Amino acid sequence: MTRQPFQFIQSLYSWGDHFVTGPEILLATLVSSDFQENSFVAHLRGRDDCLVVDPGFEPERIIEYLDQHRLVPGAILNTHGHIDHIAGNGALKQRWPQCPLVIGAGEADKLVNPKRNLSAIFGFPLKSPPADATVSDGDVYSAAGFDLEVRAVAGHSAGHVIFLWQAHRPWIAFVGDVIFAGSIGRTDFPDGDFDTLAAGIRTKLYTLPDDTILYTGHGPATTVGEEKRHNPFVRSD
Numbered sequence: 001m002t003r004q005p006f007q008f009i010q011s012l013y014s015w016g017d018h019f020v021t022g023p024e025i026l027l028a029t030l031v032s033s034d035f036q037e038n039s040f041v042a043h044l045r046g047r048d049d050c051l052v053v054d055p056g057f058e059p060e061r062i063i064e065y066l067d068q069h070r071l072v073p074g075a076i077l078n079t080h081g082h083i084d085h086i087a088g089n090g091a092l093k094q095r096w097p098q099c100p101l102v103i104g105a106g107e108a109d110k111l112v113n114p115k116r117n118l119s120a121i122f123g124f125p126l127k128s129p130p131a132d133a134t135v136s137d138g139d140v141y142s143a144a145g146f147d148l149e150v151r152a153v154a155g156h157s158a159g160h161v162i163f164l165w166q167a168h169r170p171w172i173a174f175v176g177d178v179i180f181a182g183s184i185g186r187t188d189f190p191d192g193d194f195d196t197l198a199a200g201i202r203t204k205l206y207t208l209p210d211d212t213i214l215y216t217g218h219g220p221a222t223t224v225g226e227e228k229r230h231n232p233f234v235r236s237d
């Protein structure tokens, strides 16, 4: 079989979300209407298990997608514990109780603390189920056929992690609210800090190959090279 190059296809999926497909990976982005938060479902061709990254509001749409594609989540990964990234954990755990819920070790308390996960501040206190596993900088977390390197990048949220998949070029990373296309995560929350975030972006993201695709928690995906050249908030030098 001729090996096709990894493709990056922006097409309209049923929710108007972009959909990336390549020879190995199928990646769907489901944008929740509240907070415009990106939830991701990633699976490897030929497998019926998948990763769900940052299930936010409207988890019923994620479940519908999984059912349509006959997928079972092998892990629920949270980049950090803010409510818009964790609001769907409960519905997924209810449907698939055996599926591990995974978050950075320094962030796990936010899952079960409405003040810390900011839901109380927004006026609708919510809790997620607790973490089944926690990860730390340098760990490799494996699920659904993916081996994901964990990198801790604090500054938006103290225990924020990113998940990096290096099996094929370009590499891809789920970066939550660390960086966005042309922007960066807010640093005005109680455990936020701009200098910490900028240092983390420079050492943990800008050191990746330029073609690494960054799947961000809000807005369109971007690449390391694009942000190194054009991000006005964190310059590469």
Ligand SMILES: [Zn+2]
Pocket: 080, 082, 156, 157, 177
């Ligand atoms: Zn956040």
